[in-house]
Amino acid sequence: MKNEWHSCRRILCIRPDNIGDLLMTTPAIKALKETFHCHITVLVSTLGAAVVPEIPEIDDAIICDVPWVQTNNIPLPSQFHELVQRLKERHFDAAVIFTVYSQNPMPSILLAYLAEIPLRLAYCRENPYHLLTHWIPDEEPYSFIRHQVLRDLELVARVGCIIKDRQLSIRVQERLWPLVWNKLQSLGIDPEQPWIILHPEVSEQKRKYAVSDWIAAGRKILTQRDCQLLITGKNNETEATAIATGIGEKCFAAAGVFDLQELIVLIAHASLLVSVNTGTVHIAAAVQTPVLVLYALTNPQHTPWCVPNDVLYFDVPKDLQSKNEIVKYVYRSFSREELPLATSTRIAETVSALLAMRGASSGSLEKPHTLP
Template identity: 90%
Template sequence: MKNEWHSCRRILCIRPDNIGDLLMSTPAIKALKETFHCHVTVLVSTMGAAVVPEIPEIDDAIICDVPWVQTNNIPLPSQFHELVQRLKERHFDAAVIFTVYSQNPMPSILLAYLAEIPLRLAYCRENPYHLLTHWIPDEEPYRFIRHQVLRDLELVASVGGIIRDRQLSIRVQEKLWPLVWNKLQALGIDPEQPWLILHPEVSEQKRKYAVTDWISAGRKILAKRDCQIVITGKSNEAEAAAIAAGIGGNCFPAAGCLICRS
């Protein structure tokens, strides 16, 4: 079965959720790219699309907010039919559906099936029968819980993907560094000294840690390392300020302050 994948030249990676989810999949996407020497397209949401240009292994993207993922837009049924047709026209050789264990993969699996993509790989708890050509039974969270990066790497390894690097893949826009430097200094941070980021903001409240947990984590970090801590986020300045005040020492609230436009 693995030999089929070595003849793939156009692979679709379905990851229609947030920026962070797409970044977690980049080591697996890199493994696909390097193993099969293929053209990689990602199906992403409008939220995830923001980081696509900074991921070197991605050749192009199809941007669509699908109805089975929480997004800021409300998709219409007609858009799903249009998406199926768009995928058909691209003549993909294979589709890899990336999910976290709490997501239902079936809508994305059905999308790939209706688009007539010959090889379809995903985790799934239920037996998908003919909807998938390569089914990996999902044992999370009942038997174990893995880091998302490892979960995705093991998925592509099941079809012969060779894992050489487990690091997230993202380009840094060096031209933005002077602007970031100035913003850090304005906050009272010394960019020439070690600093790290705590980012408490989440897209889903069920993933949110309590402020007291962030304070506890920050204090433990400062007890072991001589560094500065920056509390980031797009908004919620009050929460960032509360966490920074609770941690004390070299901790700086920066929610809403470090957004840079290229």
């Protein structure tokens, strides 16, 4: 019954994926917190944990890489038993298991069950019987496909959550803007002039957009727009330098220069983000910076949410395509549609269109870039 949830004071949100997945869940987490006035703990991976301090609705986190989600670490069976015990000791009133439709929710459901959490909510294709107290049969993607944000919001609405705000949630540490400004200047960027971020870095090789194609796109953007290009990334300085060198004047490599908090501020002050489908896209959506996504044909429900955007597509090499039968089913549906391809010409034209749209609505082609 819905009334049971109104007495919940400690809710565990299980979302052991990447930064982007957690950000897309923030409207649902916000709805849980505002409706039930509860303490929110998230169970996150080491990859997703980096953004937790920047999400105001999250009170604390349990960080653990679980064996049923792809992460950088390989957890041991003993760690699962330890995790169950840790959850038991926290005495949660309820658990909400958030999943992508292509994920099997059963391991997370079993985790919550073994931790003796009284109320347990999740989507599941199979009947989980007593493993869940609140089971929502999963019809995706065979009957329809929703955006991931809607999927998560509709899940928590089933237990009485009132949805007041559908925007992604992230904290922008504006106190860091002078530091970001100085770093931009040290790279050769003029922070008072508009810049566009190009973010080629990927967490999975199947999403990689070729370096030569980034170079071709960057060159065409600069022939159409008087702006600066900034190549960002966490680790791959070699790739960023190759792209910046290939594009030439007015393009600057910045991989490894900005930490996550600084990157959020940087994106918030940028005119536009061009990225493959990765966590930076959802950071941009959260801070309301327009986005162009070069989208590998993977999960169509992870496009930018509630922000001016466009999506161009490119194919995943056959040897890197997912072996997940649900993902393969959706991929076959893609192949029957006419999708706009991520060619260099189309990228440049779309960048110009997004900037023109922004200029028409704000009277300027860029966000204000004033040093406090």
